[in-house]
Amino acid sequence: MLTVVHEPVVVQVPAKVNLHLGVGDPRPDGYHELATVFQALSLHDTVSVVPAHGLEVRVRGEGSRFVPTDNRNLAWRAAEALAAHVGREPKARITVDKGIPVAGGMAGGSADAAGTLVALDAMWGLDLPRDDLRRIAAGLGSDVPFILLGGTALGTGRGEDLTTVLTRNSCHWVLAFAKGGLSTPDVFAELDRLRAKGLSDGPGDDAQGRRQPGLRRLGSADDLLQALAAGDASRLGPVLGNDLQAAALSLRPDLRRTLAAGERAGALRGIVSGSGPTCAFLCADEDAALAVSLELAGEGVCRTVRVASGPVPGARVLGDDHDDYDDPEDLA
Ligand SMILES: C[C@@](CO)(OP(=O)(O)O)[C@H](O)COP(=O)(O)OP(=O)(O)OC[C@H]1O[C@@H](n2ccc(N)nc2=O)[C@H](O)[C@@H]1O
Numbered sequence: 005m006l007t008v009v010h011e012p013v014v015v016q017v018p019a020k021v022n023l024h025l026g027v028g029d030p031r032p033d034g035y036h037e038l039a040t041v042f043q044a045l046s047l048h049d050t051v052s053v054v055p056a057h058g059l060e061v062r063v064r065g066e067g068s069r070f071v072p073t074d075n076r077n078l079a080w081r082a083a084e085a086l087a088a089h090v091g092r093e094p095k096a097r098i099t100v101d102k103g104i105p106v107a108g109g110m111a112g113g114s115a116d117a118a119g120t121l122v123a124l125d126a127m128w129g130l131d132l133p134r135d136d137l138r139r140i141a142a143g144l145g146s147d148v149p150f151i152l153l154g155g156t157a158l159g160t161g162r163g164e165d166l167t168t169v170l171t172r173n174s175c176h177w178v179l180a181f182a183k184g185g186l187s188t189p190d191v192f193a194e195l196d197r198l199r200a201k202g203l204s205d206g207p208g209d210d211a212q213g214r215r216q217p218g219l220r221r222l223g224s225a226d227d228l229l230q231a232l233a234a235g236d237a238s239r240l241g242p243v244l245g246n247d248l249q250a251a252a253l254s255l256r257p258d259l260r261r262t263l264a265a266g267e268r269a270g271a272l273r274g275i276v277s278g279s280g281p282t283c284a285f286l287c288a289d290e291d292a293a294l295a296v297s298l299e300l301a302g303e304g305v306c307r308t309v310r311v312a313s314g315p316v317p318g319a320r321v322l323g324d325d326h327d328d329y330d331d332p333e334d335l336a
Pocket residue numbers: 022025034035036037038040108109110111112114144145146147148161162163188189192277278279280
């Protein structure tokens with residue numbers, strides 16, 4: 005009997021951090037209008053696909069025990085959405101190797117969805133226009149289109165309408181992974197709750213009733229865009245901003261200690277990444293990032309510390325493996 009060995013198509017997908025995350029009021033559809041500047045970072049998941057008789061998802065690595073492997077997994081949903089788009093059965097074995105923290109505000113699930121779209125597009129020989137992939141991506145989650153695109157981009161709508169932003173020089177980051185995660189809908193709901201208490205333009209109370217600053221809404225991203233164009237990290241630090249940070253800190257007050265420790269260790273600025281609880285620290289250069297990471301790791305204020313830089317490309321096939329195997333009739 006002939007045994008066909010299939011080389012996997014392997015796609016590398018980046019995490020993201022929001023350099024600016026302005027959150028508007030909730031819309032009738034439950035989403036919030038955003039004005040955000042995403043940056044793709046050199047912290048990756050990889051998504052590998054091979055043909056199979058049905059659909060199967062395996063997850064390994066960072067936080068994998070918290071990730072479902074059934075139709076709740078965004079990679080699974082991406083496979084079904086792509087297959088439906090082209091009118092075929094979603095038959096593939098998808099293996100996700102996680103480096104991006106789960107429920108960490110770094111778009112790990114979105115990365116796996118974007119990676120699956122690119123991997124299956126290659127494996128099934130579809131060669132779909134990028135615009136088709138982008139529309140399918142937007143149906144899977146607000147962050148998925150950005151992970152396809154990568155680089156640095158301004159996102160509006162619920163984050164899916166993207167314009168590439170020109171940047172000079174790399175940004176050097178230290179990432180502090182937290183114990184546990186935060187649910188994105190819970191963080192948006194907490195922001196609505198804090199704002200509904202009439203505290204939208206001044207100091208507010210956190211979940212325990214303690215006074216806290218930071219509910220003032222972010223202004224435009226113009227200063228940030230100028231600092232990115234100038235490529236000057238010291239100008240960038242002061243203009244980083246995240247409207248969700250007050251809500252994340254309200255749900256996880258312990259993150260204040262993490263943010264303070266990173267800045268004490270020499271970071272130009274620490275912010276909560278997206279909906280958190282990962283904290284991202286902008287550093288002056290690669291050496292500074294290494295020094296901050298070593299000091300932060302010794303402070304006991306987070307689970308794990310990583311160094312990363314950005315911007316990096318979006319989801320992309322590694323090598324030319326997808327050209328190496330036949331589309332097997334026996335699995336059609
Ligand atoms: C907050 C951000 C910032 O980039 O990412 P994370 O930090 O969680 O990774 C994103 O807006 C998250 O994007 P994503 O994780 O794709 O969220 P989705 O699946 O589209 O939505 C999950 C839920 O988040 C809330 N949501 C999301 C996006 C948005 N613009 N408004 C919202 O209110 C809604 O409650 C929605 O039901």
